[in-house]
Amino acid sequence: DLSISERESFILPFAGIMILYFERKIGMAESSFITKVAFACEKKEALYNSSKAKYAIRSMYAGAFLTLSTAAGAIAADVINKIVPGSGRLLFPFIFAWGLVYILFLNAELTTSNMMYLTAGTFLKKIKFSKALVILLYCTFFNLVGAAIIGWIFNQTVAYSGLTPDGFIGTVAANKLGRGNSTVLFEAIAANIFVNIAILAFLLIKSSTAKMWIVISAIYMFVFLTNEHLAANFASFSLIAFNKIANQVQGFDVVNILRHFSITFIGNVIGGGLLIGLPYAWLNKNEETYVD
Numbered sequence: 001d002l003s004i005s006e007r008e009s010f011i012l013p014f015a016g017i018m019i020l021y022f023e024r025k026i027g028m029a030e031s032s033f034i035t036k037v038a039f040a041c042e043k044k045e046a047l048y049n050s051s052k053a054k055y056a057i058r059s060m061y062a063g064a065f066l067t068l069s070t071a072a073g074a075i076a077a078d079v080i081n082k083i084v085p086g087s088g089r090l091l092f093p094f095i096f097a098w099g100l101v102y103i104l105f106l107n108a109e110l111t112t113s114n115m116m117y118l119t120a121g122t123f124l125k126k127i128k129f130s131k132a133l134v135i136l137l138y139c140t141f142f143n144l145v146g147a148a149i150i151g152w153i154f155n156q157t158v159a160y161s162g163l164t165p166d167g168f169i170g171t172v173a174a175n176k177l178g179r180g181n182s183t184v185l186f187e188a189i190a191a192n193i194f195v196n197i198a199i200l201a202f203l204l205i206k207s208s209t210a211k212m213w214i215v216i217s218a219i220y221m222f223v224f225l226t227n228e229h230l231a232a233n234f235a236s237f238s239l240i241a242f243n244k245i246a247n248q249v250q251g252f253d254v255v256n257i258l259r260h261f262s263i264t265f266i267g268n269v270i271g272g273g274l275l276i277g278l279p280y281a282w283l284n285k286n287e288e289t290y291v292d
Contacts, residue, residue, distance in 0.1 A: 031284040031291035034124060036203050041121035041132075044109070048135050055109065059139045062108035063146030067235040069099030070169075071154045074239065077168035088168050093223035096232070097216040100195070104202050104215060111140040111231055112268050116196040119273030120281035140265065144234045151238025160239070165248040173240055176228065177251030181263050184228050188267020189275070191227035194218045196276040204292055228264045 048055045073095035077088025103110050118132035154160050164170065179187070198218035202211045222229065237257060240246050284291050 031287065032204060033120075033200075033280055033284045033292040037117055037120045037124065037281065038126045040117045041127040044114070044117070044135055045127055045131060048131075048138065052138070055135075055138065056142045056145075058107065058109040059111075059142035060146030060149070061106070062103050062110040062139075063143035063148075063231060063234055064150045065102040065106070065108060066096075066099040066110075066231050067147045067150035067154070067238060069096045069102070070232065070235040071150070071160070071239055074167070074169035074236070075159050081168065089224065092168065093220040094216070096223050097219035099235075100198060100219050101212055101215055104199075104211075105208075109139050109143075111136060111143050112192050112195050112229060112272055113199045114139050115192065115269050115272035116199055116277035119269075119277035123278055123281040124285060140230065143231045144238075147231070147234035147238040148241070151235070151240075152242045154239060155242040160243060163240075163243050163245050165245045167245075169236055169239060170245050170249050172226065173236055173252060174250045175226065176233065177249075177256055177260055179228075179260075181259070184260060184263045185267045185270075187226070187228040188230070188264040189271035190225070191222045191229040191232075192268040192271030192273075193275055194222035194227065195229060196272040199272075200276065200280065200292075228260075228267060230261065230264045230268050233261065233264060 044055075047058070073092040076095055077092040080091050081088040100110075102108070103113075114136050118127065118136055121127040122129050122132050165174075176184075195218065198215040201214040201218070205211050205214065223232070237252075240249055240252060246252055280292065
């Protein structure tokens with residue numbers, strides 16, 4: 001049998017090696033944020049390069065999913081407003097938020113989340129700026145196409161045959177289209193901060209249940225505050241565009257809508273890209289300990 005001193009002479013060096021190993025492992029923690037952003041940029045670019053049609057379809061689904069939840073939420077708001085006036089503003093955001101849940105769990109391509117991914121990816125040199133910009137614009141266009149298709153479909157249904165300009169969705173659209181440029185800009189910045197808090201949570205949290213509720217919470221907040229989100233506006237404006245109330249909603253004309261879309265796009269890029277994606281990329285770059 002080994003004596004106590006002999007056992008210690010064997011165990012202590014081994015323990016020291018293990019401690020050193022774990023200290024190094026802790027000190028070289030890998031950023032999950034950077035890994036996932038790099039993978040996201042890689043797969044987006046690969047799909048765009050290999051099949052623009054497939055990328056277009058994934059982008060159309062994002063616009064479609066948000067339009068589905070917008071359509072249901074708007075009718076629900078009208079119904080509940082007749083029972084308790086004003087309560088539709090509380091219900092609509094909750095129903096709308098499920099649209100983003102569908103997008104995230106079903107791998108659709110949303111322009112406003114891509115603003116975060118592609119800005120971070122550009123900063124981290126995971127994708128070229130020119131390619132990121134082309135993908136973002138392509139995604140944005142097909143988000144609109146997807147929203148328009150679903151908007152047209154819903155306007156062939158009974159639920160949308162009785163829409164009125166003073167109903168929930170008509171009132172919200174008129175309010176948004178009546179805003180000045182600076183108001184739209186700051187509303188758009190705020191909206192995409194909320195949205196990309198949801199995206200970050202989806203990236204970094206493991207529990208699917210926790211992901212879902214944090215996404216819903218962040219989306220609920222920006223919708224309740226009527227902040228400006230480009231894809232959400234694609235959805236609500238498409239539902240109106242194919243309806244008889246289009247000519248009765250104040251400010252609902254092509255020039256004003258394009259003005260609104262353009263400023264919202266810029267604000268969303270600032271909020272999601274420059275205020276969420278870029279700072280998180282910088283916080284995690286060249287860090288070995290405090291990483292996300």
